Amino acid sequence: MAIQANWASCAKCQGMHYAGFPDFKGVCPAGGAHEQTGSWEYRMLYDLPGSNKRQAGWASCAKCQGLHYAAFPEFKGACPAGGAHEQAGSWAYDALFETNSRGGQRDWRSCRKCQGLFYGPFKGKCPADGSEHDPAGSFNYFLIGGPDVPDKLTYHAKSITFSGGTALGGWALVTLFPDGNFEFSGHLHNSGAAAYEHTLILAVPDAAGQILTFRQSGNTFGTLQPGPRDCDWKTAGHNDLIATSWNALTAQGGEPSWRIDASVNWGAIINALVDDIAKAAGYIGTVVSIVG
Ligand SMILES: [Zn+2]
Ligand SMILES: [Zn+2]
Ligand SMILES: [Zn+2]
Structure with a gap:
């Protein structure tokens, strides 16, 4: 897992800082140590491949425990413990x-004076000059954890169709729960003459570089051969990875990616799916099969 708990916002300076050391809560520009009272428990992503959905270059400071942007070679911000922030370790x-x-x-927001990350609606206290942090030019950053953690995630592939002449289509749905339980259901209908053997894979990426896959294979029949035109399925199960990845899954959110093929060559389908996700996310994730 490339996600770390125990980050907090400081009630005094509004700075995001690492609060996981029991005996050292850093140094606050408002005086003393950072104050975690009233903070949500935040999580930070770390040591991940590059992606156009995430900004690399952030570090924690060994002196003040503050999260800060450290990618400018000549400017490492202003540390409340004195001098610039320290990235060692x-x-x-x-x-x-x-x-x-x-x-x-x-x-x-990132502060252009101290390079720290602070909660924008409150301006906090900046170690660079003792006044408020300055968000000028900052992106709008999103911190994992905090309020509004969903108790269910649904990924609905509403319209599964083929681009060629294959007369097969339908829908599929994946629902995930924070305890690791999941449901995977769907419906496909053959409206043509030929019979098909199909493989469908839904893929759900998280924000920490994992891609969870759900596979369903089956048969449908057309007018040329006797047999059911419909393929319906509904499965449920449990995988601890869903529970341990919950924050990374909710942080990613979004629609599922899917591929369907009238064959059983699901290795090729997974590779095509990973390519789809790589184009969208800008990086290759680790594929973990949940069903199939
Ligand atoms: Zn503070
Ligand atoms: Zn510092
Ligand atoms: Zn500042």
């Missing part, structure tokens, strides 16, 4: 920005 953090994600909080 930090993981390589990514920040989600300008996203439709759920399961977290929008309106976090």
Whole structure:
């Protein structure tokens, strides 16, 4: 898992900081240590392949525990513990920005004076000059965790059709729950003459580089041979990975990707699906089969 818990916002300076050390809560520009009272529990993505949906270059500061943008070679911000922020020992953090994600909080901003990430609706206290943080030029960042974590995720492929002459179509639905339970259902109808053997795969990406796949294979019949025209399925199960990936799944959200083929060559379908997702997300994820 490339997602780390124990991040918090500070009630005094509005800064995002790592609060996972029991005896060291960093250094606050408002004086003393950062204050976690009233904070949601946030999570940060780290050590991931590059993506156009995430901004790399963020670090935690060994001196103040503050999350800050460290990708400018000549400017590492202003640290409340003195001097510039210190990146030694930090993981390589990514920040989600300008996203439709759920399961977290929008309106976090980077401060151009101190390079820290702070909650934008409150201006906090900036270590660069003791006044408010300055969000000028900042993206709108999204922090995982916080309010509005959904208790269910649904991915609905509403209209599954073929581009060629294959007369087969329908829908499929994946529902995920935070305890790891899932449901996978769907319906396909053969409206043509020929019989088909099909393989359908739905793919659900999370924000941490995983792609969960759900596969269904079956047969439908047309007018040329006796047999049912419809293929209906409904399966339910449990996979702990869904539970442990919940925050990363909710942060990604969105529609499922899917591919269908009138064959049983599902290895090729998965490769095509991963290519689809790579084009959309800008990186190749790790494929994990949940069904199939
Ligand atoms: Zn603080
Ligand atoms: Zn610092
Ligand atoms: Zn600042």
